[in-house]
């Protein structure tokens with residue numbers, strides 16, 4: 405076999421295999437424009453101005469509310485986040501041959517095999533080690549300003565929270581890029597169902613990468629996906645699940661690019677980003693590399709959070725949610741569905757149970773992972 409043909413065959417095989425498993429990661433890296441309309445927490449509080457915030461959300465499919473958390477609150481959240489990372493590293497060390505764990509004050513330990521960084525997906529999301537029940541996540545969720553934003557969006561007094569995880573990017577580690585997707589099933593949920601959110605803790609810039617959203621793409625939902633041969637096989641496989649990757653050669657991506665709808669957000673410290681689950685989105689990795697001799701740094705950190713009206717969650721689901729808290733489970737943005745991490749694979753679920761026990765043990769003094777009995781009344785009301 406000719407060497408070139410051999411290489412092409414391998415590449416083609418890989419592409420086809422990856423495409424068949426619907427984890428193609430093939431979407432081109434579009435250079436998005438960097439701009440967005442910003443709102444302030446005062447706009448959310450004002451009856452008159454909140455109408456404009458809602459209009460923006462409905463028109464574009466997302467909205468940014470700037471400076472919701474102040475510097476002190478961001479610092480406290482980061483402190484708890486580091487408690488989580490260091491504890492998860494100690495737990496990993498104690499179950500492996502590693503002799504030590506990472507330290508927030510020593511960036512050289514963040515990528516050293518002997519000082520393990522907790523396992524991530526897509527290069528920067530931390531869904532394991534009970535991140536969804538970490539004090540860092542609960543610190544954000546129980547912030548009155550965050551709760552109020554969701555109350556205002558839904559127009560209700562009582563909301564319940566998701567058990568989402570957290571994400572942390574190190575400059576030294578390349579994250580996934582261009583994995584455009586929607587988080588709502590177009591055949592089962594036809595109209596607006598929920599909004600997702602994150603609270604940003606480290607400023608992002610044009611070069612740091614970060615959230616990428618496609619403005620107005622929620623308006624192509626569900627008609628673009630239903631009865632579309634590009635999506636039919638995957639939708640059949642999904643069986644009601646909500647994560648749908650946008651096919652890389654879907655002409656709609658070209659249209660969005662031409663219309664300059666692809667937006668990379670620059671978020672400041674304490675900013676809140678909310679988006680409609682029908683809006684196409686992904687994250688783009690950093691475009692700059694760690695230079696020789698340069699000290700590693702955290703390029704992105706955020707806590708994912710979503711809340712929905714209490715009335716949308718059944719009593720049975722609330723009982724499951726209560727049990728999920730003490731079991732240390734991390735969930736998705738769907739508050740009314742207790743999706744157990746790794747439930748489809750018993751081995752993975754068992755491993756996560758072990759990690760949770762380790763986190764409770766190692767992080768006991770710092771209260772790194774919260775149990776129901778350790779929560780404030782306000783936190784419990786969100787469950």
Ligand SMILES: [Fe+2]
Pocket residue numbers: 585586587685
């Ligand atoms: Fe998503």
